[in-house]
Amino acid sequence: QVQLVESGGGLVQAGGSLRLSCTVSGSIFSADDMGWYRQAPGKQREFVARISSSGYRLVDASVKGRFTISRDNAVNTVYLQMSSLKPEDTGVYYCNRIPQYANWGQGTQVIVSS
Secondary structure, eight states, X not given: OOEEEEEOOEEEETTOOEXXXXXXXXXXXXXXXXXXXXXOTTSOOEEEEEEOTTOOEEEOTTTTTTEEEEEXXXXXXXXXXXXXXXXXXXEEEEEEEESOOSSOOOOEEEEEEO
């Protein structure tokens, strides 16, 4: 069974940076398109960024210019570099394949204080 393990979240002041990691096991990671998603308190999970198996990147307009997605196929890991963080970036961040696996990881909590 595929496992997704997110890490790297924390509490940061507005304007700060964090780097999230997601390590995947049980799949042919290098062949998969991967995405990052987030869920703010009381809201539905939303798309943040994606990277194709060939490295093509796309980010949501709300994070464009601030977040960068990358991947390292040698260690089955996808990253999300977040900078210029805003309080509205607060939430639990998840990664998943695109198309998504049915099971999600536990996510990693990001809290941005104003």
